[in-house]
Amino acid sequence: MKNRLTGFSFIELIIALAIISILTLLAYPSYVQHRITANREQAKQLLQACAAELSLYHKTLQSYEDIALRPFPSQLQNVCNTPHIQTLKHESYQLKALSVNQHSYELVAQRQGTQIKDSCGDLVISQHGKKTLLNSQNTSLEDCW
Template sequence: MTLRDRQKMRYLKTDEHGFTLIELMITVAIVAILAAIAYPSYTKYVQRGYRSEGIAMLSDAVARMERYYAQNNTYVGATLSTLGLSTDSKVTTLSSANSKYTLSFSGTPGATTYTLQVVPQDSQAKDTCGTMTINQAGAKTPTTAECWR
C-alpha cells in the first residue's frame, strides 16, 4: 500500500459530526409545516374550552332565573344582583372568570319571558359561535350543535 493510498484511507475513516446546512433547512421546513397545521387546531381547541365557560355562566343564570320565577311568579325585576350574581345593583354585565365572556340580559325580562346572553371578549371574539343566547323556553342561538358542546 502506497503512501497516497494510506492518506485516502485515513480521509475516508475520519468521522465528521454535525449537520449540513441542507439537513438543518429540511428540518426547519418540516417543523414549520407541522406548526402551520397544529396551530389552528390548538386555537380552536382553546376557544372551545373558553366557550364552555360561557355556557356554564348561561346555565347558572338560567337556573337562578327559574328559582326567581318560582319565588316571585314573574321574571319582572330580575337583575344580576337579585339573582345573586353580583353584589352591586347597578351592574348590568358580569365577566367570566377568565374575562372571555360577559353575561347580561338581552332586553328586559318580562312577566313570562327573558333572554340571557354571553358576549365573547378579547381573543374569544374570533370564535365562530359569537354571542350565545338562551331564553325561558330553552331556545338557544346560534343553533349550531357544535357551539353548545
C-alpha cells in the same frame, strides 16, 4: 489520533427548524379552533347554570324584573354569583340580560376578545330553556348548541 468534535451541523439544524416551523403552521389553526370551541362550551355551561339559578330566584320572588338594569343588554344584578357560576365565567364571554320582564328573560353570552372569531355568534337562552344564536355567520343552531 485526531480529535473530532461531534454534534449537529448547521444544515441539520436549519432542516430541523424548517420541519418544526411547518408542523407549527399546520397545527396552529386547529389549536385556535379548539380553544374557540372550548370557550363556547364553557359559555353554554355558564348560561345553563345561571338559568337554573334564575328559576329558583323566580320561585322565591315571583318576578325576574330586578335581575338587570335597563337599557338592555345590561349586566345582571345580584344573581348568578354563586361560587359554582363564578368558576364558569371566562374572559371570552360576558353574561348579560338581553330582555327581562316579570315572568320572562333572555340571557346572552356575548363574545369578546379572541372569541369574536367564533362563527356561532352570541349564545342566548330564555326562561323556558329555548336556545338561539345572535350575530351568527350561517351556522346552524345544532352545531353551536
